[in-house]
Amino acid sequence: MFAPSLAHLSYGRMAEGCGGDFLIGRHFMSDAKNGSTQRDPQQLRSARWTAPDDLRTFGHRSRLKQMGFADEDFRDKPIVAILNTWSDLNTCHSHLRQRAEEVKRGVLQSGGFPVEIPVMSLGEMLMKPTTMLYRNLLAMETEEVLRCHPVDAAVLVGGCDKTVPALLMGAISADIPSIFLPAGPMLKARWKNETLGSGSDVWKYWAERRAGNLCDGDWNEIENCIGRSAGTCMTMGTASTMACIAEALGMTLPGASCLPAVVAEHSRLAAATGRRAVDMAWEGLAPSKIISAKSIDNAITAQQAIGGSTNAIVHIIAMAGRAGLAMSLDRFDEVSKQVPVLGNIRPGGEYLMEDFYNAGGLGALLTRLNDVLHPDCLTVSGITLGEQIAGCEVIDDDVIRTRENPVSQTGGTCILHGNLAPEGCVIKTVAADPKLLQHKGPAVVFDNYAELKDCIDDPDLPVTADSIIVLRSAGPLGAPGFPEWGMLPIPKKLLDQGVRDMVRISDARMSGTSYGTCVLHVSPESHVGGPLALVQTGDEIVLDVERRSIHWNVSLKEIARRRAGWKEPEAKASRGYLSMFAKHVTQAHRGCDFDFLEGRSPGEEPDIF
Secondary structure (H helix, E strand, O other), X not given: OEOOOHHHOOOOOOOHHHOOOOOOOOOOOOOHHHOOOOOOHHHOOOHHHHOOOOHHHHHHHHHHHHOOOOHHHHOOOOEEEEEEOOOOOOHHHOXXXXXXXXXXXXXXXXXXXXXXXXXXXXXXXXXXXXXXXXHHHHHHHHHHHHHHOOOXXXXXXXXXXXXXXXXXXXXXXXXXXXXXXXXXXXXXXXEOOEEEOOOHHHHHHHHHHHXXXXXXXHHXXXXXXXXXXXXXXXXXXXXXXXXXXXXXXXXOOOOOOOOOOOOHHHHHHHHHHHHHHHHHHXXXXXXXXXXXXXXXXXXXXXXXXXXXXXXXXXXXXXXXXXXXXXXXXXXXXXXHHHOOXXXXXXXXXXXXXXXXXXXXXHHHHHHOOHHHOOOOOEOOOOXXXXXXXXXXXXXXXXXXOOOOOOOEOOOOOEEEEEOOXXXXXXXXXXXXXXXXXXXXXXXXXXXXXXXXXXXXXXXOOOOOOOOEEEEOOOOOOXXXXXXXXXXXXXXXXXXXXXXXXXXXXXXXXXXXXXXXXXXXXXXXXXXXXXXXXXXXXXXXXXXXXXXXXXXXXXXXXXXXXXXXXXXXXXXXOOOHHHHHHHHHEOOHHHOOOEHHHOOOOOOOOOOOO
């Protein structure tokens, strides 16, 4: 028995305990029960561009030769596109130029022809107002890049939060064989005798600085050391959550989701992913053979069991929609009631992603959930999820808890309904103060984020620890773009009193690295006239997570009076992508995808030959 980390795997040949043999080279054959067979080179999709003896394909071949390639490089071989989201302004992806070269090495080893195609890079830290505004744009670019080029398979290279769902959404729509290579989390950081987790500890120490408990020198030291290496946040933020979801969906090689970004195994993973992409091209193993209602359920199970980011809910709904699968918020709550949190990882637990990897990773965790998984789902490895995780072993029972000793008896997130959120809202219970999960208090309302920022520390703000802070104009249209404003700051005068959590409600998202009793994704959002638009300071709000309810104690008559006086805000964009976004983005409970992209792709090929 062994842990499923890549330290124990040999790509091109996988160790026997973790789900099957991978034979080196393009002649890989999947298990016969999956029905995969190697195709004739003339049946490769790229052959339409390179094989015929006509004027147009003469042009294609001659221009490839213009770049120094010969017939032997691309004829009768799968063309594998490497969609790379590297950018000098994407802090999490600084190593992905090198990883793309390693993917190319793997493609060449298996007899394919690698082509790197840069696509839009969504760097969470430096893009404003939010990368979520551009998730759908990258998804559209991914779909169209795959569709319009001579591509037989694709390696999707990303990691920072929105790059993962965007690449997968586009690949699902294009339905060309695709495999995801996660960027991987950064290494653990240290400050003095403290282990630091990106995001989570930023919020913690910022609160202490605002309370006057942390000097400028200490704050600067933390700034200098909290981002220790290339890679995504090393907490179970949105990036690592989505990487785990990609693995649970069956869209990565085994063990890929937790592997730290800068260790040697990650380079070997990149090459192995390239080799596998060639095999997938021959097999025609497209996303439509992998993404199903069952595999989506596996993704939700993983999200709940790792105490994952609330953002994953929006992304999973969008990915399911691309596959033509109806997905409601209620399904997340159904799974939450069945699945305990076993991943003891910040911000809902104690450890970091490097610890999770060393403890056995996602595969090991999933072996403790066999009874609630669909093990028969096919993966990009050519075997089922059950076969892929068979034999994986948990190394540390404190990092990956047993069913008898979970971090939480139920999943990490819950769905609430009520007259304040007719279409639902989300709370990450595993990262909240248990004492606040049943709470009643008066609202303190902010109309927008600018007002919140200007007034939250006003000593005359009418707020107590029992108050409920409410922010509106922070949803898909109101912000615009659905930014991560939902971990609303605690007023300074309460921080000075020792308050470190309170109930906060908004139509925003929050970072997966955040924590606190934050009710998020209130739908419909205030900008389109959702009930949040009518809440006033002093209104009583009742939160009852056990009953899955959020109620606004205002009479129907008073609500009607306020509704009559409400005016729809003016549009915030009149041109370009923002205008298209405003006209077509759906609400949070529908995944915030564009309405014209929902449902399966028609699968049309370019008609230019």
